[in-house]
Amino acid sequence: MATTLKSWIESRIKEDEITKYMENGRDFINDEEIWEKIEKNKNPDPSWIREIFQKSLEIETLTPDETAALINVDDPDLIEEMKEVALKVKLKVYDNRIVTFAPLYLGNYCVNNCLYCGFRKDNHVIKRKVLTEEEIRRETEVLAGEIGHKRLIVVYGEHPVMDVEYMARSLEIIYDVKVPVREGYGQIRRANVNAPPLQIDELKILKEVGIGTYQVFQETYHHDTYNKLHPQGTIKGNYQWRLYCMHRALEAGVDDVGIGALFGLYDWRFEVMGLLYHSIELEKKFGIGPHTISFPRLEPAANTPFVQETKYKVSNQDFEKLILVLRLAVPYTGLILTARESKEVRDRVIHYGVTQTDASTKIGIGAYSDRYHEQELERQQFMIGDQRSLDELIRDLAKMGYITSFCTAGYRCGRTGKCIMDLLRTGKEGRLCKLNAILTFKEWLLDFASSETQEIGQMLIKRELQEVKQTMPHVYPKLMEYYRRIENGERDLYF
Amino acid sequence: MEKETCTSEKLVKFLEEIKNRYDTGGIWISEKMGRRWSFYCGIRPILLFPPVSFSLDERFALFCEKPENLKKDIEKIKPKLKELLYEN
Ligand code: SF4
Numbered sequence: 178m179a180t181t182l183k184s185w186i187e188s189r190i191k192e193d194e195i196t197k198y199m200e201n202g203r204d205f206i207n208d209e210e211i212w213e214k215i216e217k218n219k220n221p222d223p224s225w226i227r228e229i230f231q232k233s234l235e236i237e238t239l240t241p242d243e244t245a246a247l248i249n250v251d252d253p254d255l256i257e258e259m260k261e262v263a264l265k266v267k268l269k270v271y272d273n274r275i276v277t278f279a280p281l282y283l284g285n286y287c288v289n290n291c292l293y294c295g296f297r298k299d300n301h302v303i304k305r306k307v308l309t310e311e312e313i314r315r316e317t318e319v320l321a322g323e324i325g326h327k328r329l330i331v332v333y334g335e336h337p338v339m340d341v342e343y344m345a346r347s348l349e350i351i352y353d354v355k356v357p358v359r360e361g362y363g364q365i366r367r368a369n370v371n372a373p374p375l376q377i378d379e380l381k382i383l384k385e386v387g388i389g390t391y392q393v394f395q396e397t398y399h400h401d402t403y404n405k406l407h408p409q410g411t412i413k414g415n416y417q418w419r420l421y422c423m424h425r426a427l428e429a430g431v432d433d434v435g436i437g438a439l440f441g442l443y444d445w446r447f448e449v450m451g452l453l454y455h456s457i458e459l460e461k462k463f464g465i466g467p468h469t470i471s472f473p474r475l476e477p478a479a480n481t482p483f484v485q486e487t488k489y490k491v492s493n494q495d496f497e498k499l500i501l502v503l504r505l506a507v508p509y510t511g512l513i514l515t516a517r518e519s520k521e522v523r524d525r526v527i528h529y530g531v532t533q534t535d536a537s538t539k540i541g542i543g544a545y546s547d548r549y550h551e552q553e554l555e556r557q558q559f560m561i562g563d564q565r566s567l568d569e570l571i572r573d574l575a576k577m578g579y580i581t582s583f584c585t586a587g588y589r590c591g592r593t594g595k596c597i598m599d600l601l602r603t604g605k606e607g608r609l610c611k612l613n614a615i616l617t618f619k620e621w622l623l624d625f626a627s628s629e630t631q632e633i634g635q636m637l638i639k640r641e642l643q644e645v646k647q648t649m650p651h652v653y654p655k656l657m658e659y660y661r662r663i664e665n666g667e668r669d670l671y672f
Numbered sequence: 673m674e675k676e677t678c679t680s681e682k683l684v685k686f687l688e689e690i691k692n693r694y695d696t697g698g699i700w701i702s703e704k705m706g707r708r709w710s711f712y713c714g715i716r717p718i719l720l721f722p723p724v725s726f727s728l729d730e731r732f733a734l735f736c737e738k739p740e741n742l743k744k745d746i747e748k749i750k751p752k753l754k755e756l757l758y759e760n
Contacts (some may be wrong), residue, residue, distance in 0.1 A: 670722075
């Protein structure tokens with residue numbers, strides 16, 4: 178048992194849990210090759226680009242050359258076409274549903290010293306805190322009982338006060354909370370986890386308690402930049418320990434893994450290619466790609482001048498393009514857009530194939546139950562750009578024709594991992610999504626919505642029911658039976 | 673390193689037989705993980721009907737889309753299923 182901070186840090190990295198996955202002593206990110214591909218595919222022929230669009234529409238992962246070609250598309254007309262194709266791909270795989278979630282930060286202790294992060298250990302202006310069991314319960318009660326969230330992304334720092342036992346216990350507490358609400362009850366049905374890279378045995382522990390997606394961002398895939406931003410001697414200073422954490426997760430039996438990059442640390446084109454190579458590697462080795470890809474942009478953080486100084490800030494125009502390219506390059510994956518972005522940006526890019534987003538977001542430690550509304554940089558990792566409540570976001574999405582889904586049906590019957598990947602690729606999951614979105618959206622309207630959102634939401638449901646009647650007549654009677662039962666107070670009915 | 677938890681061809685073949693004999697649609701085995709279920713092996717959903725489950729033991733359950741015909745024989749089938757599961 179590691180007793181001191183130093184020995185705990187020294188015990189974290191298991192070299193054999195890195196090297197076993199490497200080929201000829203190299204990892205799967207070849208910096209020179211990525212730049213070569215970006216350079217080689219400049220000024221791509223529009224007819225080739227249209228062939229690539231077709232491949233994405235067949236829900237096939239693109240090759241690095243094809244992805245590099247998309248990155249190099251500059252013609253405004255072709256970019257407009259790309260937007261249309263991105264939305265079509267998304268509708269084919271996920272239909273018109275958007276999944277919502279909230280981040281829940283359990284602490285801000287960290288042993289690392291990432292130059293761009295407000296929580297780095299040498300940043301003494303930060304007020305450090307880790308939530309107790311009682312505080313975790315209170316936060317969850319607000320999230321599930323007052324706001325109406327069913328999914329969380331639970332965020333942990335890399336520090337012995339938030340070790341794997343703490344993680345497992347906190348997940349048990351979160352899943353235990355059940356709050357009576359207007360007509361039914363509020364409960365978290367899926368707790369995804371954003372955590373440091375873990376060891377295989379630790380990942381098995383999280384699997385046992387029913388972790389949702391295990392999410393770790395590489396931050397930057399560029400080796401030199403990574404080494405500059407993550408001081409050597411820290412755990413995070415080890416690029417490969419982080420790069421191979423999804424291999425360890427899949428080997429441990431975790432069903433769904435989420436990857437991501439923090440855009441603004443290095444050239445966005447390189448990071449998109451890195452995410453693609455990561456997806457291809459997981460598909461090749463495990464027959465299953467990332468369940469989600471995240472693409473947060475660097476945001477201001479307390480006492481962190483790096484953020485102002487970086488030369489790789491991603492403009493809105495490039496941000497839009499990188500989402501389009503990711504949507505087409507890895508067509509089956511979920512794309513997560515967060516409330517770091519402003520309402521204006523979110524309203525625009527949601528149509529480019531985004532599948533998940535957060536709302537009523539607070540990222541200060543204990544901020545949901547403390548009920549403070551001001552953003553305090555000393556308590557949070559960065560500033561958030563869109564403070565819309567879940568009710569407002571759902572209403573805005575419904576006005577745009579998107580139905581908010583609280584579906585966690587996959588976890589109720591085991592449509593997970595490779596099973597769900599196949600369903601996504603064949604478009605079957607999209608149809609199941611539609612049915613479950615209607616049912617869970619109805620539950621939410623009854624239990625949490627304001628009267629204005631209920632009215633707009635009900636109109637959307639009417640249209641959705643009509644569509645199911647026409648496109649899936651064989652399941653329509655069952656859908657209506659479940660719908661009525663939900664109106665009469667039953668909950669958690671699913672396809 | 674395929675991420676298919678179960679590699680028993682015999683088990684999948686037996687599930688295929690059940691599917692054909694009882695017209696079950698998709699039929700698969702899931703493993704309990706805390707409060708949730710994780711895909712173990714079998715034939716993925718086909719009909720998109722709500723899945724119905726039959727508990728096999730504390731760890732595993734059988735899910736299928738059309739249980740009507742299977743219901744009457746499920747108790748007879750369970751021992752063979754469990755035998756194949758734990759042989760894996
Ligand atoms: S980015 Fe993560 S690991 Fe790095 S200092 Fe911040 S909290 Fe710690």
